[in-house]
Amino acid sequence: MLFWAAAVLAASATGGLQDDFSAAATEYGVPESVLLGVSYLESRWDSNGGRPSVSGGYGPMHLVDATAIPEGGDHHLGDPRGDAARPMRMTTPLPPSEPAEQTLQRAARLTGLPAATLRRDTAANVRGGAALLADEQRRLGAPLSPDPAAWYGAVARYANPAFAHEVFEVMREGAGRRTDDGSVVRLPATPVPAFRTAKTTAAECPSTLACDWMPAAYKRVGKDDYGNHDRLRSKRRVDYIVIHDTEGSFRGIPALVKDPKYVSWHYTIRSRDGHVAQHVRTTDVAWHAGNWDVNTRSIGIEHEGYLAKGGTWYTEAMYRSSADLVRYLADKHRVPLDRAHIIGHDNVPGTTPKTVPGMHDDPGPYWDWGRFFALMDAPIEGEGEGSSVIINPDYATHQPTFTGCVSKTSARTCNPHGAASVWLHTAPHPDAALVDDAGKRPGAASTYSVYDHSARASAGQRYALAGTSGEWTAIWYLGQKAWFQNPPSSPTAVRATGPLVTPLTDHVKVYGRAYPERSAYPRGVRYQEHAALPYTLRKGQYYSLAQTLTGSYLAAGSFNPSRHVTVRGKLRYHQIQLGHRVMFVRAGDVRVIS
Known part of the structure; x- marks a missing residue:
């Protein structure tokens, strides 16, 4: 029963979208639990404001129109290899090659409804999904059985066997939530077999x-x-x-x-x-x-x-x-x-x-780290009343302001949506300036853009506690105190324990790589410089310690793997949570506090 809020469980799941699923299931002879399970995996029953997915899918049933697939971004521009010894020379990405299945047009033929209606009308979209599932069942030569277990093959044809496995897992667990149109939808736990892929x-x-x-x-x-x-x-x-x-x-x-x-x-x-x-x-x-x-x-x-x-x-x-x-x-x-x-x-x-x-x-x-870790049976939780905090807002109700959703340069506010990050300010007040990141935006102030994490902390990240003031909590972040709202009635962080490090001097350097000392490099392997990043740690500051490791460097400049050389040194590093990114400090420059 992951992610079931008490309010949703207590609410009546009748009317609205719940009735749309019930009516479509009856019309096309598909068990309602199967229809709900398929839709939950594809959209969590949301309509997403009629906006298409990255695959060109619309509505709760994710009916695909390939003409609506948006253009790709610039995700791999730059040097993903990140090795100064052999910088990347990358070509322009090749065009797409895999055709998308046009399930929206197929649903239109099966239902007799216009494609435009299936895109924008939620009830019609659910009918389209039910029609597709019934059609897959008929193509298998199977009856439109009221037994959900008899529909595993149709669900596998609808997507793939792994998808069908997860649909039946959801049906066994049950699910319930308030969707983005305000409807309360519930899928009661259903006793179905555990199919394996x-x-x-x-x-x-x-x-x-x-x-x-x-x-x-x-x-x-x-x-x-x-x-x-x-x-x-x-x-x-x-x-x-x-x-x-x-x-x-x-x-x-x-x-x-x-x-x-x-x-x-x-x-x-x-x-x-x-x-x-x-x-x-x-x-x-x-x-x-x-x-x-x-x-x-x-x-x-x-x-x-x-x-x-x-x-x-x-x-x-x-x-x-x-x-x-x-x-x-x-x-x-x-x-x-x-x-x-x-x-x-x-x-x-x-x-x-x-x-x-x-x-x-x-x-x-917008990546839901809390839900992700809960699915791995490793929920984000606090650990007593230690000297750290773990960021952990309620994703569904925590809807901070962002800009940049229309374009990277747009100042237009994004549509309200759950998020896993908190904004960090220079003082415990919502009108206080955001903290600055001297590395990411040198000489420029932080912004509220979705592309700018200069002043953000994210769910699951552990930081050293730096103070409290009313409903505000401060953490040590990029060499400064950073404040975020953390009201007791709607907390965005939990107290935690864990090791910390504190600088031994006022000029401790920070690194983005844990590379070995010069003397560790054998003849023929180019020494990799220890390039300090534009951050300095000072005495009296504290940062969470994640792991300690010994410096190493893989020299892999040959097509023949037998010619690769791994350089291992003696210089030790601590991985810390300095800002939004993890970084490294030399173990000899800091003191560890258990």
């Missing part, structure tokens, strides 16, 4: 997911260059799983990953049905994070979506597939299930002062 490919996935193996290109692109990832002969350490969004449609993924002059990542997850494709083995290094040190120690997962779309089509199907995958990978590679190790692309540090402003901002404030 069969693993049919070479992809590294849990048994609950039927993943595709869609390999990335590994080819020479000239005498001294190759793409688009690095293969390793020995086991590597994995410290992070990085959550990205694609800023484009899944349709273009096959062409992009097969281009040796493009970049790479390990997995992509489709929005409409949670389908998973793997491109790079988790034992190999993909070029996705813009920081070579992080690339060598991470797994990158792309999610079909746009950070500025208000979380509109980060679907339940996508969240559930991603949660299953991340939990599996975290267990396999011994990665802790917390926000210091399961990070967004927007939490990856820059490598040098020059690269910090261009580091990426996805998946953005």
